[in-house]
Structures are given as structure tokens and as C-alpha cells.
Amino acid sequence: MKILHRNLIQGLEKALKESFFEPNKYADKVLERTLKHNKKWGSKDRSFISESFYDIIRWKRKLEFYANKKMAPDNINSIIATYLLLKKIELPLFPEFEKIYKKKIKDRFKLAFPSKAIEYSIPDWMQTLMKEELGENWYKEMKALNIPASTILRANTLKTTAEDLKNILSEEQISVDFIKGYKDALILEYKENVFKTQAFKDGLFEIQDASSQLVGQFLNPKPGMRVIDSCAGAGGKTLQLAALMQNKGHIIALDIHEWKLQTLKQRARRNGAHNIQTKVIEDSKTLKRLENTADRVLIDAPCSGIGVLRRNPDAKWKLTPEFMERIYKEQREILQNNSKLVKNGGIMVYATCSIMPSENTKQVLNFLENNKNFKLEEEVSILPSKSNFDGFYMAKLVRIS
Numbered sequence: 001m002k003i004l005h006r007n008l009i010q011g012l013e014k015a016l017k018e019s020f021f022e023p024n025k026y027a028d029k030v031l032e033r034t035l036k037h038n039k040k041w042g043s044k045d046r047s048f049i050s051e052s053f054y055d056i057i058r059w060k061r062k063l064e065f066y067a068n069k070k071m072a073p074d075n076i077n078s079i080i081a082t083y084l085l086l087k088k089i090e091l092p093l094f095p096e097f098e099k100i101y102k103k104k105i106k107d108r109f110k111l112a113f114p115s116k117a118i119e120y121s122i123p124d125w126m127q128t129l130m131k132e133e134l135g136e137n138w139y140k141e142m143k144a145l146n147i148p149a150s151t152i153l154r155a156n157t158l159k160t161t162a163e164d165l166k167n168i169l170s171e172e173q174i175s176v177d178f179i180k181g182y183k184d185a186l187i188l189e190y191k192e193n194v195f196k197t198q199a200f201k202d203g204l205f206e207i208q209d210a211s212s213q214l215v216g217q218f219l220n221p222k223p224g225m226r227v228i229d230s231c232a233g234a235g236g237k238t239l240q241l242a243a244l245m246q247n248k249g250h251i252i253a254l255d256i257h258e259w260k261l262q263t264l265k266q267r268a269r270r271n272g273a274h275n276i277q278t279k280v281i282e283d284s285k286t287l288k289r290l291e292n293t294a295d296r297v298l299i300d301a302p303c304s305g306i307g308v309l310r311r312n313p314d315a316k317w318k319l320t321p322e323f324m325e326r327i328y329k330e331q332r333e334i335l336q337n338n339s340k341l342v343k344n345g346g347i348m349v350y351a352t353c354s355i356m357p358s359e360n361t362k363q364v365l366n367f368l369e370n371n372k373n374f375k376l377e378e379e380v381s382i383l384p385s386k387s388n389f390d391g392f393y394m395a396k397l398v399r400i401s
């Protein structure tokens with residue numbers, strides 16, 4: 001069993017405090033910084049920190065129940081102790097654990113959970129919403145969403161193939177495997193920092209979940225087409241579109257945040273993607289100028305991210321009912337405004353990384369009700385209970401007049 005150094009517990013406490021109690025701190029960035037600032041930690045220490053940090057975030061509510069106290073800035077160590085005891089790790093004799101009553105906590109492990117929200121470690125409002133949206137079997141999705149995500153790579157077909165990439169990575173001691181049914185995807189067999197590899201620096205791959213890779217293929221852009229990626233962000237899907245188009249044609253990547261598009265530009269350089277133009281949406285004129293110009297429009301809409309809780313468990317605690325109301329409205333507006341960019345005969349894909357019908361099929365049905373010049377060609381819902389990958393939704397809408 002791993003020997004715990006006090007310094008590790010202190011690092012874990014600090015990272016959790018930041019993630020839970022400081023504004024606008026996202027778990028992935030907090031962890032990245034924590035690992036970067038602690039260069040002396042060996043690979044086992046790093047794995048311990050990463051795993052415990054995400055597990056404690058994921059299971060916060062269950063751990064609070066066992067600890068019989070709410071997580072607060074001054075009692076994070078009680079929650080860490082509860083987590084260690086649950087994992088059957090003996091508490092080291094550190095001052096951080098001096099006031100922990102081990103027996104009391106262990107006795108609570110035998111109790112039945114008072115609610116499914118506690119058992120699956122989500123806020124009560126989220127349980128109510130999931131039940132409303134997904135019906136009586138909602139908890140099957142939540143159960144699946146509590147399983148940590150695998151790391152999936154997308155081979156950049158502008159530079160390599162999945163087969164060649166597998167061999168190149170193996171020379172760098174990185175073990176990956178193919179995923180049946182996902183042609184450019186490779187799954188990482190053991191947790192590794194793949195960003196350090198030469199293959200990554202050479203732009204041979206990007207990290208992109210397997211479900212997310214289906215979205216680009218669903219849009220099915222052809223070389224030479226004019227494509228608009230309406231909510232491009234840092235370009236996960238834009239880069240895939242460039243590869244599918246073999247660098248031919250034109251992609252306009254839009255977003256309201258310039259800093260995200262800056263990251264996209266850097267990634268495009270590394271990927272050798274030359275057909276992407278970025279444009280910040282400054283006002284309604286940006287979209288107006290692009291009306292009726294696109295063969296394909298991808299709307300990878302901002303959403304709750306409930307389909308990717310495996311990857312971002314901190315969203316459980318950051319989302320609010322008010323945010324949900326705001327996001328429904330934004331999605332409605334984005335879908336309506338960006339539909340105008342599609343040429344007659346062109347195709348638009350509306351996608352989210354949510355599994356909630358209110359963000360997905362209901363938005364599409366509402367859109368079709370008000371836009372008789374579009375028809376729904378195909379709809380795909382990827383549910384975490386039925387897939388090993390992220391929960392996603394995509395709808396293909398064709399402009400018919």
C-alpha cells in the first residue's frame with residue numbers, strides 16, 4: 001500500500017479548498033496547477049493526488065453523510081479522513097487527523113442512505129430535475145456518470161492514422177488501444193501525461209472523448225465545403241472538422257470569447273490545420289454577415305455538461321437551477337440565430353454534452369415548430385448507461401427551403 005506523506009495530504013487539502021471554495025476555480029485547472037507546483041512528487045504521489053482529488057469531488061455528498069458534517073473550508077481534512085477510511089487506508093498520525101473519531105465514521109458506513117441524491121452524490125435539486133427529465137430510471141444514468149472517464153485520443157488524420165499513432169506512442173512507452181466503431185479514436189490503457197509526448201508536440205493527436213468524435217462525423221463535412229463552427233471554443237471539434245475536410249475548403253470558427261479562439265489558433269498550428277478562420281462574435285452584425293453562406297453549420301451549444309460529469313464531477317456542485325433556466329434560453333437563441341447561416345439545402349447539427357431532453361430534443365422540436373424551412377433528418381442520444389463514453393446529443397437538421 002502507498003505510504004502517505006504529510007505533504008500529500010496538505011496538497012490535497014489545499015487543492016480541494018481552492019476547487020470548492022474559491023470562485024471560478026475549475027477542478028481540472030486546480031489539479032494541473034497543484035501537480036505543476038509540486039515537482040518533487042513522484043508518479044505514485046501524482047496518481048494518489050489525482051485520484052483522491054476527483055473521487056472526493058465526485059463523492060462529496062456521500063462523504064459528508066459518512067462524516068456527519070458538511071464540507072467547509074476548515075474541515076476538509078475530516079472529509080479526506082472519511083475518504084481514506086472508506087478506501088480502507090489507515091489514517092497516518094498527522095496533526096491533520098488528530099481530532100478524527102475513526103469509530104464514529106466507520107459506524108456510519110453501515111447506515112442506509114436517506115436518499116438517492118446522497119447515494120449518488122448530487123444536490124437534491126439535480127435529483128428532482130433528473131427524475132423529471134429522464135423518468136424513474138434517472139439513477140441508472142447517474143450511476144454511470146459516477147464512473148471516472150477514460151482518456152481518449154483522436155488521431156489527427158492530417159498527419160497520421162490511428163494505426164501509425166498507436167505504434168509511434170508505443171515507442172514513447174505509451175500504451176493505447178483501438179476502440180471498435182470509432183475509427184480515429186484510441187483509448188489510453190494507463191493514466192499518463194500524454195501532453196509530454198513528442199507525438200503530441202508534433203500535433204499527431206488531440207484529447208477528445210469518443211462520443212464527441214461522433215459529432216464531427218455526424219456533421220459529415222466534405223473537402224471544399226464552407227463550414228461554420230458556431231460555438232467553437234478552443235476548437236476540439238473545429239480541428240476534427242479540418243481533418244475530415246482534409247484541409248480543403250473553409251471553416252469559420254466563431255465564439256463569444258476571444259481567448260478561447262486564441263487557444264484554437266495555437267492548436268490549429270500544431271495540428272497543421274490551415275483552413276480555419278476564427279471570428280469573435282462581437283454583436284449581431286457578425287452573424288448577419290454570414291447569413292445563407294454555409295454548407296454545414298455545427299452548433300456545439302453551451303450546456304449544463306451533465307453528460308460529461310464523469311470527466312468534470314465538480315459541475316455537480318457548480319450548476320444551479322438558475323443556470324439551467326439561463327442555459328435553456330441561450331440554447332434557444334443560439335439555435336435560432338445560427339440557423340440563418342445555413343444555405344438552402346445545407347445541413348446544421350445541434351449538439352450538446354447533456355443528456356437532458358430540455359436541452360436537447362425539446363430545443364430541436366421547439367425550433368422546428370417555428371422554422372418550417374428545416375426538417376429533422378436524424379437524432380442521436382448517447383446515454384452514459386449504454387455507452388462507455390460521455391453522454392451526448394446531436395440532431396441533424398436540413399434546410400429545405
Ligand SMILES: C[S@@+](CC[C@H](N)C(=O)[O-])C[C@H]1O[C@@H](n2cnc3c(N)ncnc32)[C@H](O)[C@@H]1O
Nearest residue numbers: 230231232233234235236237255256300301302
Ligand atoms: C460546448 S462549448 C464548445 C466546445 C467546442 N466546440 C469544442 O469542441 O471544444 C460551447 C461554447 O459556446 C460558446 N458560446 C457561449 N455563448 C455563445 C454564443 N451566443 N454564440 C457563440 N458561442 C457561444 C462558449 O464560449 C463555449 O466555448
